[in-house]
Amino acid sequence: MNLKNKTKITTIALISILAMSAVLFTLPITIAQDEPGTWQTYPFLGAIPNPVGKGQTVLFHVGIFQQLLSAQMGWEDISIIIEKPDGTTDTIDGIRTDSTGGTGKTYTPDQVGIYLCKTHFPAQEITATKRAPGGARGAPPLPIGTVMLESESAVLELEVLEDPITYYPDNPLPSEYWTRPIDAQLRSWQRIAGNWLAASNEFPSAVPGNEEAPETAHILWTKELTQGGLAGATDTRVPYWAFSHGDAYEGKWQDRLIINGILIYDHRSNDEPYYYTAVDVRTGEELWKKVIEEGSIAFGQNMVWEGYNHHAVYPYFWVTSGSTWYSYDPYTGEMEFTVENVPSGTTLTDENGWLYRVGLNFTSGEGYIWSLTDLVEPFGEDSPAPGSWLPAGSFYGRRHATYDAAAVNETTQIPLEATTRAYLSEFTFAADHCPGGSGVIRGMALGDKIFGLQYSSSEIKTWAISLEEGHEGTLLYSETWTAPAEWVNGNFEIEFNALSLEDSAAVIWTKDTLEYYCFSTDTGKLVWGPAEPEYYMNYYGWTEFLERPPFIWDGKLYSTGAGGHIYCYDITNGDVIWDYIADDPYQEYLFANEWWQFFLFIADGKLYSAHLEHSAIEPMPRGAPFLCLDAQNGDLIWRADGLFRSTRWGGRGIIGDSVMVSFDTYDNRIYGVGKGASAITVECPQDATTDSGVTLKGTVMDVSPGCLSDTNIQIRFPKGVPAVADACMSEWMLYVWKQFARPMDITGVPVKLEAVTPGGTLEYIGTTTSDAYGNYGFGWYPDQVGLYMIIATFEGSGAYYGATETTYLEVSEPMIVDCPDPCPDMPDDIGERLDTQTMYILILIVLVIIAIIIAIYCLMKCRK
Numbered sequence: 076m077n078l079k080n081k082t083k084i085t086t087i088a089l090i091s092i093l094a095m096s097a098v099l100f101t102l103p104i105t106i107a108q109d110e111p112g113t114w115q116t117y118p119f120l121g122a123i124p125n126p127v128g129k130g131q132t133v134l135f136h137v138g139i140f141q142q143l144l145s146a147q148m149g150w151e152d153i154s155i156i157i158e159k160p161d162g163t164t165d166t167i168d169g170i171r172t173d174s175t176g177g178t179g180k181t182y183t184p185d186q187v188g189i190y191l192c193k194t195h196f197p198a199q200e201i202t203a204t205k206r207a208p209g210g211a212r213g214a215p216p217l218p219i220g221t222v223m224l225e226s227e228s229a230v231l232e233l234e235v236l237e238d239p240i241t242y243y244p245d246n247p248l249p250s251e252y253w254t255r256p257i258d259a260q261l262r263s264w265q266r267i268a269g270n271w272l273a274a275s276n277e278f279p280s281a282v283p284g285n286e287e288a289p290e291t292a293h294i295l296w297t298k299e300l301t302q303g304g305l306a307g308a309t310d311t312r313v314p315y316w317a318f319s320h321g322d323a324y325e326g327k328w329q330d331r332l333i334i335n336g337i338l339i340y341d342h343r344s345n346d347e348p349y350y351y352t353a354v355d356v357r358t359g360e361e362l363w364k365k366v367i368e369e370g371s372i373a374f375g376q377n378m379v380w381e382g383y384n385h386h387a388v389y390p391y392f393w394v395t396s397g398s399t400w401y402s403y404d405p406y407t408g409e410m411e412f413t414v415e416n417v418p419s420g421t422t423l424t425d426e427n428g429w430l431y432r433v434g435l436n437f438t439s440g441e442g443y444i445w446s447l448t449d450l451v452e453p454f455g456e457d458s459p460a461p462g463s464w465l466p467a468g469s470f471y472g473r474r475h476a477t478y479d480a481a482a483v484n485e486t487t488q489i490p491l492e493a494t495t496r497a498y499l500s501e502f503t504f505a506a507d508h509c510p511g512g513s514g515v516i517r518g519m520a521l522g523d524k525i526f527g528l529q530y531s532s533s534e535i536k537t538w539a540i541s542l543e544e545g546h547e548g549t550l551l552y553s554e555t556w557t558a559p560a561e562w563v564n565g566n567f568e569i570e571f572n573a574l575s576l577e578d579s580a581a582v583i584w585t586k587d588t589l590e591y592y593c594f595s596t597d598t599g600k601l602v603w604g605p606a607e608p609e610y611y612m613n614y615y616g617w618t619e620f621l622e623r624p625p626f627i628w629d630g631k632l633y634s635t636g637a638g639g640h641i642y643c644y645d646i647t648n649g650d651v652i653w654d655y656i657a658d659d660p661y662q663e664y665l666f667a668n669e670w671w672q673f674f675l676f677i678a679d680g681k682l683y684s685a686h687l688e689h690s691a692i693e694p695m696p697r698g699a700p701f702l703c704l705d706a707q708n709g710d711l712i713w714r715a716d717g718l719f720r721s722t723r724w725g726g727r728g729i730i731g732d733s734v735m736v737s738f739d740t741y742d743n744r745i746y747g748v749g750k751g752a753s754a755i756t757v758e759c760p761q762d763a764t765t766d767s768g769v770t771l772k773g774t775v776m777d778v779s780p781g782c783l784s785d786t787n788i789q790i791r792f793p794k795g796v797p798a799v800a801d802a803c804m805s806e807w808m809l810y811v812w813k814q815f816a817r818p819m820d821i822t823g824v825p826v827k828l829e830a831v832t833p834g835g836t837l838e839y840i841g842t843t844t845s846d847a848y849g850n851y852g853f854g855w856y857p858d859q860v861g862l863y864m865i866i867a868t869f870e871g872s873g874a875y876y877g878a879t880e881t882t883y884l885e886v887s888e889p890m891i892v893d894c895p896d897p898c899p900d901m902p903d904d905i906g907e908r909l910d911t912q913t914m915y916i917l918i919l920i921v922l923v924i925i926a927i928i929i930a931i932y933c934l935m936k937c938r939k
Contacts, residue, residue, distance in 0.1 A: 111201070111220030116141060118194040118228035119177070120155065128239030129187050137170060137194050138177030141223070144206040144216055146174050146383055146462065150223070151205075154195045155180065160188025160235075173383070184235045194228035248287075252752035252779070252876045254357045255336040255732070269678070271333040271729040272375035274392075278573070279626045279633075279674040287733035287750055288678035289703065290873030291804040292715040294812050295734065295747040296359030296781035298352075300328055300342060303743020315694035320740035323690035326724030328738040328745060333731025334375040335390050337362060337405045340726070340745070341371070349394075353408060356734045358780045359747055363408040370396035375405065378448070379427040384462030388428075398480075400447075402466070411474065412466040416481035418445050425521050433519060433542070435504070437512035442540075442548055443501045444521075450497035451478050502548030509538045509553065517581060518574040518596075524551060526596045528581055530569045532562045535583065535592075537599035554599035570618045572634075575627035580646045582625065582632060586614055591632065593649060606649035612638030612667050622689065622723065624674040628706070633682065639669025641684065641702075643709060653709030655702075657686070663696035670700050673721060675728040675737075682706040683735065685721035685728060695720070695741065715805035718813070719746060742813070751779030753798050753875040755826065757867035759884045765858055766889040772852040773880070775824050775845045775869050781812075788812075797849030798824050801873045821847035824875070827868045828853055833861025833886075840865075857886045 121136035137155055154168035165182075172178045184190060201207060201221040209217045246261045257264050269284025303318050321327040330349075331340035338354045349371050353362040373395040377388050391402040391411060398419075402411045420434030420443075430447040451465060465473035482491045506512070511529035519525040522543055529536040535558065539551040561567070568586040579597045584590070589611065592604030613636035616622030625634040631652065632644040639657040644650065657670040664670055675683040686699035698716040705712060720740045721727050728737035734749040757773040776795040782788055788796065788811065799807045800822040809815040823845030830838045845851040857863060863884040871877030 111218045111222070113222045113224050114141075114201075114207075114217060116196050116223050116226045118153075118196045118226050120192055120194040120228045120231045122192070122231060122233050124240060126234035126236050126240065127184065128236050129184060131183070131239055133182045133184065133233065135167070135180045135182060135192070136177060137180055138172045138175070139194075139196050139223075139226070140176060141207055142176045143174045144208065148174050148205050149178070150176060150196070151199060152197050154197075155182075156193050156195055157182065157233075158191040159184075160186045160190065184233065187235050187237050190233035190235060192231045192233055196223075196226050196228075198225040199223050250871070250876060251878075252750075255355065267733045268336070269731055269733070270335065270375065270377065271731045272377075274330045274332045274372040274374055276329075276621055276727055278621070279624050279676050281628045281677040282730055285678040285730050285733045288681050288683075288730060289713075289733075289735050289748045289750070290681075291713050291801045292701070292718055292748060292808050293751050293779070293804055293874035294781065294808050295357075295749050295751050295779045297744045297746050297785070297812060298354065298359065299744050300738065301743050304741065313693065317693065317695060317741070318743065320691075320722065320743055321725045322688060322723050322740065324724055326722055326726070327743065328722070328726035329724075330372045331726045331729060331736070332372065332375045332392065333729060333734075333736065334377065334392060334405045336732045338731070338736055338747075339372065339375075339392060339405060351408070353405065356732050356736065356747060359784070360780075362406070365408050367394055367403075369399075369401045369410075370394045373400075374422070376402075376424070376430060377428045378464075379429075380464040380467075381427075382462040382464070385464065387464070387467075389464055389467055412451070413477040414447060414450065415477060415479045417447070418443070418480060420445070421516070421519060423519065423521050431499075431521060433521075433525070435506075435513060435516075435525070435540075437506045437509065440503050440506040441501070442504055444499045444542070444547065445480070446497050446499050447480075449499065450480055450493055500544075500547045504540050504548035505550045505553075508550050509540065510536045517571060518576060520576050523576055524596070526574065526576065526581065528571055528583070528594065530571060530583055531558075532567045532569060533558055535594065535601075537581070537594055539596065539599060552599045556594070556601050570623075572618050572623070573625045573627050573632060575646070578627050578630055578646050580627055580632070582627070582646075584618065584623075584625070589613055591634070591644065591649060593632075593646065602647070603649040606644060607651055609634065609636075609642060610638040610640040610669075612636070612669070613640060614638075616689075622673075626674065628677055631706070633674060633677075633706075635672040635674060635684065637667070637671045639667060639672050641672060641704070641709070643706075655704060655709050655711070657684075657700050657702060659698075661698060663698055665692065665696065672702070673723075673727065675721075676730060677706050678730050678733075680706050681712060683728065683730075685719060685737070687721040687723045687727070689723050691740070699741075701737075713801075713805060715808065717741070717815075718805060718808055719748075746812075747781075750873070751777055751782075751875050753824075753869055753871070753878045754778045754795075755867050755869050755878040755880045757828075757865055757880050757882050759865055759882055762885045762887060763857060764887050764889040765856075765860060768854050768856045769884065770852055770854055771828055771840070771865060771867070772850065773826070773867055774849045775826060775851065775878070776849050777875065795849065797847060798845065798869070798875055799847070800824060804874050818847075823847060823849065823851065824869055824872060826851050826853075827870065828855070829866040829868070830857070830884075831864040831866070833859050833863065857884065860886055860888055862886075 117140045123134045127133050135155055137153060139150060149172040151171050153170040154166055157165040167180050170180060201217045201219050203219060206216045209215055245263050257268060266286045269282055305317055308314060328340055333356055336356050338356045339351055342350050349367045351367055352364045355362060373393050375392045377390050380387050380389055390405050392405050394401040398417045400414045400417050404411055418432050418434055420432035423431045423433060432445040435442045465471045468474060482494050483489060509527055511527060515527045515529040517526050517528050524542055525540040527538045535556040538553040541549040541551055565587060570584045572584040573582045576596055579595050581594045581596050583592050589609040590605035593602045595602050615637035623636045627646055630646050632646050635641040641655040643652045645652055657672050659668055659670055670686045671688060672684045673687050675685055682704045684702040699720040701715045701719040703712040719737045722738055722740050726738055728735055734747050736745055736747050738745050753775060755775045759771050760769050763769045775798045777798045782796045796811055803821045806818040807821060810817050825842055825844050827842050828840040830840055832838050840855050841853055843851050843853045865882050865884055868879045869877050
């Protein structure tokens with residue numbers, strides 16, 4: 076079986092060389108021959124880079140200036156002879172070119188100096204499978220039997236330096252809020268641009284490519300899914316009830332995925348018609364909305380295409396209806412192509428995102444691996460079509476085409492070549508050694524194995540069938556483990572719980588004793604068990620119905636359930652590494668002292684877990700926690716009580732582009748959660764002097780997409796939403812987005828103030844913290860005359876990217892008043908001034924006394 080490595084090229088540099096060679100080859104100008112003869116050849120050799128540092132890799136461009144007629148053809152047994160600076164020789168031999176006449180080979184020099192390199196082309200004949208044109212464009216091909224003469228290229232000098240040369244510098248991860256599209260040159264950003272390609276609920280898993288997964292409960296945007304929240308005053312006896320959120324059995328937001336920054340989701344329970352909306356996950360902007368008639372979304376796909384004409388990723392989301400699959404463009408919502416009669420089996424993908432179906436017939440003992448990509452591409456021996464992905468464009472006329480996986484010749488009823496070609500492997504297997512058949516298959520992986528586990532209260536049976544290329548169908552083992560007597564005597568309920576082929580672990584759960592047992596997927600034998608029993612309330616809920624969410628990641632088994640106790644086990648021995656209790660401080664939850672928990676996913680080493688119920692009692696318990704824990708040690712990173720209450724029957728939280736999207740049953744809205752954008756301002760007086768202080772002031776605001784576009788937010792916060800500290804974020808988000816009471820103990824964010832002085836040096840002024848209203852202020856005394864540039868910086872946090880702003884301050888000398896010494900009409904010293912003041916006071920006192928005496932005299936005279 077060839078799992079589609081037919082045209083894979085392993086280095087980008089090599090791809091560039093091949094593209095160049097297709098354009099730059101030179102056609103020999105000669106007259107075509109009718110009979111076989113000889114043909115002069117002209118080898119070449121190039122090296123990229125040249126010069127190069129010792130220990131760095133060089134790509135040799137090697138071949139002859141003679142193309143071939145078909146993409147599958149090439150010149151053979153070419154060699155590169157390399158004389159090293161010390162006189163010894165290295166040889167790279169067995170080289171086969173592509174149809175351009177050239178190819179690439181890597182080499183790593185280990186000495187400093189000049190390497191002398193040349194190409195050797197051995198004589199070889201033109202054959203039916205190795206044809207070449209006989210001259211200029213349009214000339215007939217060289218006759219079969221023509222001898223291509225032996226030749227050598229000119230000597231190439233490769234200079235090797237002691238120090239390494241500099242490669243193109245990588246771009247850092249963003250320090251500001253980012254959006255799609257991501258420029259293709261920002262290669263390292265793939266670490267933060269992950270996808271969620273499973274549309275329906277599955278067991279939790281680790282999600283790569285989300286290295287900026289939310290470190291706080293910071294909300295970027297929200298979308299109303301349907302009417303939700305408190306119904307309000309009613310004429311009934313239940314004034315505190317909420318609108319329906321779908322639990323139980325009528326779950327909302329069931330189908331949803333994130334592909335290349337686009338969130339696609341349905342609106343109601345999984346019934347026709349299927350009404351879908353696409354939203355930019357980074358901005359919350361609606362991209363399209365439509366009814367999809369063909370069925371419900373099954374999964375997303377990013378397909379890597381590597382052909383000699385084109386190299387690209389093609390994204391699709393797939394809608395399935397029975398054996399008919401429809402591919403859609405996530406960006407437009409338009410259908411691209413259709414595949415009919417897809418064979419039954421389990422859908423798998425490889426590292427290129429190609430789709431396969433693995434089918435097993437346990438009655439006949441026959442199996443197959445079927446490739447959708449090989450059905451679509453016409454990979455004929457001499458066909459040029461594999462150079463391009465046919466459904467992508469109009470050049471080959473196959474866009475919007477329908478491909479039939481069961482197509483036959485109408486006359487002979489023999490399957491067409493494309494039909495048979497899609498079956499990459501057809502094999503037999505020992506079905507009689509696989510007890511339980513397809514019903515107990517717990518997992519499989521291309522190139523690895525199919526693992527089965529059948530359980531009962533008396534025994535555990537394990538088996539595995541190889542999917543390794545060339546060994547498909549080989550029975551790897553079939554084991555039986557006899558259960559302890561207490562399993563039978565106690566009428567134990569047994570569940571299969573979790574599988575990881577990477578960790579070679581399959582775990583079962585005894586519900587009655589709340590214990591785990593682990594079996595090896597490499598041998599089928601018991602590794603450990605029983606583990607330490609869990610809290611009794613974790614008994615409730617069935618794993619197969621996605622009510623208990625155990626899963627394995629990075630050598631650890633994670634477990635929780637209705638009891639609200641979270642456990643992390645060492646998968647190698649069953650020891651508990653850490654545990655966490657989702658406590659209920661207000662006794663809102665009526666069934667336990669802790670909140671029922673369900674894992675969502677692990678991203679960036681963080682474990683996300685939410686509360687849900689099978690069917691909540693109204694009024695719903697308040698303050699349901701959403702948790703983010705360190706997956707390695709169980710430390711609490713953040714907790715938001717009452718912010719995101721999840722759902723048992725609807726869609727649970729997912730992540731893509733480092734943004735978590737979650738449906739909240741408290742208000743029937745979906746929330747985008749992640750690191751947001753901030754904006755800072757800074758103001759100062761127009762001028763100042765060196766002997767007077769100034770106040771630097773400004774604001775730090777949250778300018779994430781929802782803060783700028785949500786009408787309700789703009790009405791409540793006309794001056795903007797203040798940015799606050801990570802530690803306050805959960806309570807702050809309840810206030811901002813859910814209209815809870817404003818918290819009284821909110822802290823803002825740190826603001827660093829700097830200045831570029833008139834002399835051109837950078838001076839640190841100080842650091843302050845904004846308040847709960849987004850404002851900050853700082854007193855400062857500039858000591859230089861001239862123009863200052865003031866720089867205010869919020870360096871960012873777990874909730875926000877940072878922001879910087881500048882303003883300018885002109886500082887002058889203080890004003891000085893000039894006057895003579897001594898000033899006229901002024902005493903010479905302080906003593907004289909005091910004497911003068913005393914004299915004036917005495918005169919006033921005498922005058923007052925005289926006035927009093929006169930008044931008394933007049934009064935007495937009047938009485939006489």
